[in-house]
C-alpha cells in the first residue's frame with residue numbers, strides 16, 4: 001500500500017523535485033500550501049508521514065495532535081530541527097532529517113553575501129541601471145590577508161574554510177566539538193569565542209540553533225567584536241538578537257551585515273508580500289540600511305540541493321516503512 005505523506009508549506013519547486021524523485025515509487029504525496037501549525041495539523045489526519053520545512057511549527061501541541069491523528073513519522077526536508085519539540089516527540093514519533101544535502105550550496109552562498117556586501121555589488125547594480133556610473137561609496141577591502149571567524153565548524157563551515165583559504169584569508173573557528181584533524185589540515189586555528197570576536201574581520205555563523213545559543217550574538221558579544229566588522233548569518237535567525245544587531249550597526253561596531261535568516265522570518269520569508277506594509281519595525285529598519293543585505297533563507301536553494309533533499313527525504317521515509325535503521329534520525 002502506498003505511504004501517505006502530508007507535505008506542508010509546499011512551493012512549486014518542492015513539488016517539482018519531489019514529483020520527479022518519487023516517480024514510480026509507492027508514495028501518495030498530498031501537497032498543502034499551508035505551514036504546519038496547530039491550526040493546520042488536521043490536514044495530517046489519516047496520513048502516515050508529515051513532511052515539513054524550516055518554518056513549519058512542530059511544537060508539543062502539534063505533536064500531540066499528530067500522534068492522535070495516527071502520524072507515525074516526521075520527515076524534515078532540511079538539516080536544522082530547531083522547529084520540532086524533540087522532547088515532545090521522543091518515544092512517540094520518530095523524526096528524520098536531511099543532514100547534508102549540499103554544504104557547498106550554503107558555503108558558497110555565505111561567500112556570496114560576503115563579496116556582495118564588501119564590494120557593494122547590490123548598490124552598483126542599482127546605480128548603473130539608473131545611469132549613475134560614479135564609484136563614490138562603493139569602496140571595499142581585499143579579502144586576502146583578512147581574518148574570518150567561523151562559529152561552528154561542521155559540514156558547511158568546512159566547505160567555507162576551503163573557499164576562504166583560497167582567497168588567502170586567515171581562518172579561525174570556534175566549535176565545542178571541533179574536528180581538530182580538519183582544522184590542522186586546513187590551517188584553521190581553533191580559538192575561544194572571545195578570541196574569535198576580538199580577531200575577526202568577518203564573522204560567519206554555522207552552528208545549529210539550540211536553547212543554549214539562542215541570541216549568541218547580543219549586545220555583550222557585539223561589544224567584544226572588532227569595530228566595523230562584517231557579520232554573516234546563514235545559520236538561523238534566532239542566533240542573533242535583532243535589536244542588539246541594529247544598535248551595533250547604528251554605532252558602527254558592526255560595519256555591515258549579510259542575513260539569509262531573520263529572527264522573525266516565519267512571518268515573511270518565502271511569500272510575496274510586496275503589496276503589503278512590513279509590519280515589523282526591526283525588519284523594516286534593517287531593509288533600509290545601505291550596509292545590510294537580507295535574503296529570504298535561500299542559501300540552500302540550488303538544483304543539486306533540491307534534488308538531494310527530495311531523494312534523501314524519500315529514502316528516509318522508505319527506511320522507516322521497511323523497518324530499517326533510520327540513519328538520519330534526530331535523537
Ligand code: NAI
Pocket residue numbers: 079080099100103106151152153154155156157174175176177178206207208209213234235236260261297298299300301
Ligand atoms: P553540522 O551539524 O555539520 O555542523 C554544526 C557544527 O556546529 C558542529 O560541528 C557542532 O559541534 C557545532 N556547534 C554546535 N553548537 C555550537 C555552538 N553553540 N557554537 C559553535 N558551534 C556549535 O551542521 P551544518 O550542516 O554545517 O549546518 C549548520 C547550520 O546551518 C544548520 O544547523 C542549520 O541551522 C543551518 N543551515 C542553513 C541553511 C540555509 O539555507 N540558510 C541550509 C542548511 C543549514
